[in-house]
Amino acid sequence: MKRQACAILLTILIVASMSIAPRAASREPVRARHGMVASTSEIASRVGVEVMQRGGNAIDAAVAVGLALAVTWPAAGNIGGGGFMMIRRANGDTEIIDYRERAPLAASREMYLDKKGDVIKGASTVGYRAVGVPGTVAGLSLALERHGKLKWADVIEPARKLAADGFTMNYHLTRGLEGTSKLLTQFPDSKRIFLRDGRFYQEGERLVQPELAETLTRLKEKGPREFYEGKTAQLIAEDMKANGGLITEQDLKEYQPAVRKPVKGTYRGYEIVTMPPPSSGGAALLEMLNILEHYNLAEMGPGSSDTIHLLVEAQRRAFADRAEFMGDADFVKVPLEGLISKKYADDLAKTIDPNHATPSEKIRAGAPAGYESTQTTHFTVIDEEGNVVSNTYTLNGGFGSGATARGTGVLLNNEMDDFTSKPGVPNAYGLLQSENNAIAPRKRPLSAMTPTIVMKDGKVWFAIGSPGGPTIINTVLQVVVNVIDFGMNIQQAIDAPRFHHQWMPDRIAFEPLGINRDTRSALEKKGHVFAEKPGNMGDAEGVMIDLKTGMRLGASDPRSGGVPIGY
DSSP states (O other): OHHHHHHHHHHHHHHHHHHHSOOOSSOOOEEESSOEEEESOHHHHHHHHHHHHTTOOHHHHHHHHHHHHHHHOTTTOOSSSEEEEEEEOTTSOEEEEEOOOBOOTTOOTTTTBOTTSOBOTTTTTSSGGGOOBOOHHHHHHHHHHHHOSSOHHHHHHHHHHHHHHOEEOOHHHHHHHHHTHHHHTTSHHHHHHHHGGGOOOOTTOEEOOHHHHHHHHHHHHHOTTHHHHSHHHHHHHHHHHHTTOOOOHHHHHHOOOEEEOOEEEEETTEEEEEOOTTBSHHHHHHHHHHHHTTSOHHHHOTTOHHHHHHHHHHHHHHHHHHHHHOSOTTTSOOOHHHHTOHHHHHHHHTTOBTTBOOOGGGOOOOOOSOOOOTTEEEEEEEOTTOOEEEEEEEOSSTTTTSOEETTTTEEOOOGGGGSBSSTTSOOTTOOOOOGGGBOOTTOOOOBOOOOEEEEETTEEEEEEOOOSTTHHHHHHHHHHHHHHTTOOOHHHHHHSOOEEOOSSSOOBEEOTTSSOHHHHHHHHHTTOOBOSSOOOOOOOEEEEEOTTTOOEEEEEOTTTTOEEEEO
16 A cells, blocks of 8 residues: 555656646757857857857857858858848847849859750859859848947957867768768869868867968958958959859959848737748748648647648648749849738638648649748857847858869858759759749849748747758748747757658658658558658757746757857
8 A cells, every 4th residue: 555655646746747847858948048049060159159248249149150150060151152141139120131142244044054955964063153152251241230249350250260270070060071072072172171182080180271261360350341352352263263163353342242121921920020032931931821820730739640731731832932933032023922911821721622632733833912952051149138140041052062262261152053044944952943043143043041030929039040952941930830839949849850842843851750650641641742761851040038037048950969059
């Protein structure tokens, strides 16, 4: 009886403890009182926190993190690429710094086609002709100029020091370098710097980048325009000319980032603040959320066949519209307001059969009223005042074009592949695109980058973004749904298994251990087709504010070993 009583008491205690504080399957978010940085690099996250501790705000920290990632995460962190920074000031003012790359002046619509009009394999993805005019340095410096408190020299110094002194390489970086050796070996400077001429770096060794340190020193001493008008610009242009690239000193001198207004929508009463064109991410995200608002996902539960079915059906419709309508709105007419309208989503929701998958071949772009690689990286920052930065930037493919501009240590992007080399022919990510995204001089290629902020009662609740090429959009979608519909905290929402559908090819991509046999069988009975092999997708980095206590919660994706740091 005594043993039985003890067992009953133990059961009561367990149940009581569960009711008070349910244990999550994932780790808890990192908690801090003042500020938080979530990025894929612990070193870069720490740089951002130290900048805030020295009196900088979230924008100062974000610029420092972006520059540091160019050293510590060369697969995607960069000064030779471009991206988007969403800034929300504590007073509620929100704007986008668009520092997406641009096509060179010598670029042409059919530059990647052979004499027969067929796409030349690798022409838009490997080497110097694949490079768009980099925008990162100009974008980060503009953000600092408009919203920062510190000087340019102060925020670039941590990156310069990391490049000059070196840093200890982790497993994810050494594995990435070895896995990309076939690409990097084709370019002498890349092979020497990142592959040590074939003697691969091992986890725990130091990577020192003296040429990149010299470039960062010039930028520190002469200012950010040195990249576009000084010795660095000259070195890039000379290397381009020597290797058949198109970018000239004039291209670099003419480059300017743009300031844009965010796209806004709502989902179940929460305000969603996200990306406008030339990113397709914001419009697609809002279109999908508007469709899903018609269904009680919370009742269906996370990971159920019914939930996955509805998300996939929303995804395939949004990606069909992406393929048809999206492009650089400075060059083409994009029916943005129509795509994100609730009425349009009402019409799309009516086409979804809850019991059967809609074959993608039967789906065409809708009729809305009126008119981004798997190796990207994202970081999110919040400071003590409440300023928030959500930034996604990229070289496009892992390590970009593979080419390092001689004498600079700067890896160059292969962003020209984000244009459509030929309308109707898939790009490196299998995405179909229309004439709206055809190549033109000075034009910015279409992107999937989706830095996003979610508001509750007019206050920032959480901010999120991810790399992953086209999977970016669906990664952000699933994090938002996981938090709002399924009540997950920001870390649980990021850790949860993901899946992806992009209209064409007509298949569901899924993660290892991400779906059980019974759920897959139920979806296949509805007519869904799965990819042959699973694979991880995305590397989401997010921050959340505990609206009761004001505590900053940081969450990094375990898929690439990210670490949030707070203070």
